Amino acid sequence: MLDTNRARSFTVLLLGLLPALPLSRLPAQSPQPRTQNVILVTLDGVRWQDLFGGMDSTIAAVDSNSGIWDTLRVRRRYWRPTVDERRRALMPFFWDSLVPQGFLIGNRTLNSPVNARNPHWFSAPGYLEILTGQFQPDVTTNDDRRYDHATVLQFVQARLGLNDRQVAAVTSWEAFHSYVSSRPNLFYVNAGYEEVPDEVALGPEFREIDRNAMRTISLDESSRNDGATGAVALAYLRTWRPRLMYVSFGETDDWAHQRRYDLVLDDLHALDDWFHELWTTLQGVPAYRGSTTLIITTDHGRGRTPRDWTDHGDDVPGAGEIWLAVIGPDTPDVGEGRDTPQAWQADIAATLLQFFGLDAKEFNPEAGPAVPGSFAPLPTAQ
Numbered sequence: 001m002l003d004t005n006r007a008r009s010f011t012v013l014l015l016g017l018l019p020a021l022p023l024s025r026l027p028a029q030s031p032q033p034r035t036q037n038v039i040l041v042t043l044d045g046v047r048w049q050d051l052f053g054g055m056d057s058t059i060a061a062v063d064s065n066s067g068i069w070d071t072l073r074v075r076r077r078y079w080r081p082t083v084d085e086r087r088r089a090l091m092p093f094f095w096d097s098l099v100p101q102g103f104l105i106g107n108r109t110l111n112s113p114v115n116a117r118n119p120h121w122f123s124a125p126g127y128l129e130i131l132t133g134q135f136q137p138d139v140t141t142n143d144d145r146r147y148d149h150a151t152v153l154q155f156v157q158a159r160l161g162l163n164d165r166q167v168a169a170v171t172s173w174e175a176f177h178s179y180v181s182s183r184p185n186l187f188y189v190n191a192g193y194e195e196v197p198d199e200v201a202l203g204p205e206f207r208e209i210d211r212n213a214m215r216t217i218s219l220d221e222s223s224r225n226d227g228a229t230g231a232v233a234l235a236y237l238r239t240w241r242p243r244l245m246y247v248s249f250g251e252t253d254d255w256a257h258q259r260r261y262d263l264v265l266d267d268l269h270a271l272d273d274w275f276h277e278l279w280t281t282l283q284g285v286p287a288y289r290g291s292t293t294l295i296i297t298t299d300h301g302r303g304r305t306p307r308d309w310t311d312h313g314d315d316v317p318g319a320g321e322i323w324l325a326v327i328g329p330d331t332p333d334v335g336e337g338r339d340t341p342q343a344w345q346a347d348i349a350a351t352l353l354q355f356f357g358l359d360a361k362e363f364n365p366e367a368g369p370a371v372p373g374s375f376a377p378l379p380t381a382q
């Protein structure tokens with residue numbers, strides 16, 4: 001903290017001495033972001049053990065612990081002899097194409113810890129911590145209510161002067177209608193089973209995607225099917241080209257609570273294919289290609305054992321352990337982090353804001369700092 005302050009004072013001093021220097025020739029410690037757009041994606045309650053390790057043999061070994069319906073099918077799809085092969089069988093695009101282009105932390109077997117600051121370890125406290133940059137003590141339930149805390153989404157919109165289409169949120173869980181901003185109707189939000197209005201769903205293709213989304217049922221009526229959410233999100237992205245978009249998926253948590261490890265793995269595998277389509281879409285649009293940063297994380301972890309992997313909350317050891325991926329043109333291509341400093345869920349807001357050149361302390365004086373290594377290389381790295 002002290003070091004950071006000293007570095008900042010030093011930068012301010014330098015800027016004061018060099019008022020006429022063009023921005024592109026500023027000292028290396030204050031690089032101009034190449035990022036123009038950010039897409040924040042959350043996958044609800046995805047354990048770091050499954051993300052980094054693939055199919056977990058300790059869970060899968062006993063059917064009554066895993067709830068796997070067809071063991072042969074799951075083994076054929078996701079079981080491989082090594083951890084590296086298993087995680088790539090589960091999320092091939094994520095591991096082969098996204099991670100090498102960025103920075104991924106949270107693998108505790110590599111001493112790369114990321115944790116929630118909030119002590120609750122369930123959804124609303126986690127999402128509000130991500131969106132506001134701090135643990136919010138008044139967020140203690142998953143109730144659908146609006147909180148009086150500004151989010152990064154509304155801060156970026158206000159500071160960059162973006163209109164109500166240039167910032168958007170498309171989510172599986174309907175409660176995000178309230179969580180994404182402290183005031184309603186600032187930007188487009190499509191949360192849960194909610195039809196996209198005609199003035200947003202321009203053209204027959206978007207209309208048809210939305211109609212299909214409404215027909216695709218899920219386990220829980222308050223949370224839309226993730227495939228449907230992903231399709232609506234991509235249709236919105238292609239139509240409106242938002243500068244800042246939040247996409248939140250939820251079924252990984254739903255199936256885990258049902259003790260259906262096979263369907264948790266299937267949802268992760270399907271989400272990996274969505275990331276492939278998202279990335280391909282971004283590369284095909286000049287306004288996004290080479291200038292878009294992807295931030296991927298989760299609201300909470302889950303239990304570590306074959307019995308409690310289904311659950312989370314303050315009484316489940318390990319459920320505060322999370323992970324974070326940052327992929328984009330300003331992030332060093334270091335891949336999987338090893339021996340990285342402790343990072344927090346409350347640091348994600350500042351991590352996002354740095355890509356728009358915005359100061360997190362101006363957003364929220366209590367916000368955590370940007371995660372070291374997400375923008376510039378770690379001091380120890382080459």
Ligand SMILES: [Zn+2]
Nearest residue numbers: 045253257312
């Ligand atoms: Zn849950």
